[in-house]
Amino acid sequence: MEETTTNKQIAHPTTAGAALRLFFHDCFVTGCDASTLITSTPFNSAERDAEINLSLPGDGFDVVVRAKAALELACPGVVSCTDILAVATRNLVKFVGGPYYSLLLGRKDGIVSKSSLVTPTTLPKPKMTLDEMISIFAKQKFSVREMVALSGGHTIGFSHCSEFASGIYNYSTTQQYDPTYNPKLAQGLEKACSGYQKDPSLSVFNDIMTPNKFDNVYFQNLPKGWGILASDRVLFTDPRTRPFVELYAKDQNAFFSDFAKAMQKLSLVGVKTGRHGEIRRRCDAFNNNQS
Incomplete structure (x- = not known):
């Protein structure tokens, strides 16, 4: 996984900032549960389509998808997209010169992602007081x-x-x-x-x-x-x-x-465990493909 994130950062130097912002936006809405990675369907407008999330850089999503693909080949169904996003963000911050910090693992992926949950007071905006x-x-x-x-x-x-x-x-x-x-x-x-x-x-x-x-x-x-x-x-x-x-x-x-x-502390906000979450097979879709 570290090799995947490092290669992505070398090829696209804005990846670290993209992952950091994506991680923050994910954790502050319904907790750290990778709900921001879900793609909308005709039946569900997902978090990533909330107006404030439309500007999230694609490199942040891509690095998680790449790391998930690599991990699924090695040990399918074991590592959640949420843990991948948390670890990828930490590794990328360290790679570009920032501090290393330890992370607890075992987060489950959320089973709800709705743009309506991203309210005007959920995330900080550039012009806020x-x-x-x-x-x-x-x-x-x-x-x-x-x-x-x-x-x-x-x-x-x-x-x-x-x-x-x-x-x-x-x-x-x-x-x-x-x-x-x-x-x-x-x-x-x-x-x-x-x-x-x-x-x-x-x-x-x-x-x-x-x-x-x-x-x-x-x-x-x-x-x-x-x-x-x-x-x-x-x-x-x-x-x-x-x-x-x-x-x-x-x-x-x-x-x-x-x-x-x-x-x-951020990495522990609203963490899902047990039956409150799942380990997604694909990071952009729920396992049952329903909202």
Whole structure:
């Protein structure tokens, strides 16, 4: 499995960020149960077709499908798609320079996946206020510090221009750009995203300095106004979260330690065991092929 994920990351360097985001989106909706991997049918609109999940990069799904195929050949019906997603995410984070953390295994795959379960208050969005984000994490029993540590996952991966366009194009009647942006960054984003309305897939790296390396540079960027998303920049401008940004910016070991613990905690959210789940034969379909 490790060979499969490593080969995928080498061929497609955005895979680690894609898997990390997919894992987070999966765990925060109905728990870590691979329900986000299910493909919709004429009878069921699945989680991955909820609006916020439409931008999940295909590489995240693909790496799980590849790892599942390899494992099914070796030991069919033993390892769940949920465990594969958890382990693949951990391995990919480590491969691009992040911390290693141990994982408990034995999760079952969920037997429900409905786009209607992805509500406006289920997952954090780029334009949410800090209060809204804190509330979403608190529902899953995560502290403000843990929320900031998990936000550090934006040290890899990318964001679509549509998610921050309102901050760089005619922000207000008196200002072209959101004033929390570094003006040079805003100018660069304006050029990079100029065709986003015609091409919705246009995107930029979340960490413009070291985009494919898991490190603490994301946090070093925030005091300079180099956060891509409004939900990134508010972590520095709000006094409730700024101390953690400053800590992680100067101490990568502190960030890695907190991130690893938060990921272990995330991996246990809403886990299914026993008859509450199954081990799927294919990660994109329930075994009985029904919702």
